[in-house]
Amino acid sequence: METYITSDLHIGHTNILKFCPDSRPFSSVEEMNEAIISNWNGSVNRNDTVYILGDVGFGPAKDVVNVLRRLNGNKILIVGNHDNKNIKSGDFCSQFVDMKLYNIENFRSEEHTSELQS
Numbered sequence: 001m002e003t004y005i006t007s008d009l010h011i012g013h014t015n016i017l018k019f020c021p022d023s024r025p026f027s028s029v030e031e032m033n034e035a036i037i038s039n040w041n042g043s044v045n046r047n048d049t050v051y052i053l054g055d056v057g058f059g060p061a062k063d064v065v066n067v068l069r070r071l072n073g074n075k076i077l078i079v080g081n082h083d084n085k086n087i088k089s090g091d092f093c094s095q096f097v098d099m100k101l102y103n104i105e106n107f108r109s110e111e112h113t114s115e116l117q118s
Contacts, residue, residue, distance in 0.1 A: 004043070004050045004073070009036055010082070011067045013058035033067050041072050048073040049097075054080020061089035068095040078102060 010016040014029045026032040044050055050073045057064030064086055068075070074097045079087055086092040093099060 002045070002048045004048060005053065006050060007053035007080070008055045009052065009057065010055055011036065011057035012060070012063045013082075016058070037067060037070050041070075044071070044073040046072050049076065050074070051076045051078065053078045055082040056080070057086060058082045061086040061092040065089070065091045065095060068092075076100070 010024075011033055012029055017024050017026055017029065017032065024032055026035065050071075052075060054077075056068070056077060075095060076098045077083065077096045078100045079102070087099070
């Protein structure tokens with residue numbers, strides 16, 4: 001079992017293709033989502049753990065959930081600003097074995113080091 005850390009998947013975020021054309025060279029958001037799934041599952045196995053440091057998806061929760069369901073591993077979400085709307089969806093939240101809410105303005109690494117290591 002391996003542990004991975006990632007962030008800013010931006011599943012379903014059409015405008016990310018315009019904002020980041022060098023790292024998102026896709027002709028459509030569907031193509032991007034399929035590449036995320038393929039790349040993820042090519043590395044992450046079913047029993048691995050993946051920490052997602054925010055901004056999982058941008059768009060309707062049901063669309064994001066349809067992609068999340070296809071991703072291997074036990075996912076732990078550190079909620080990002082683009083996740084605020086989707087965390088209101090039970091289906092979205094059920095895709096994660098755990099979720100953490102951190103306010104970066106109040107975050108002090110020395111206070112939370114033990115939490116991040118456990």
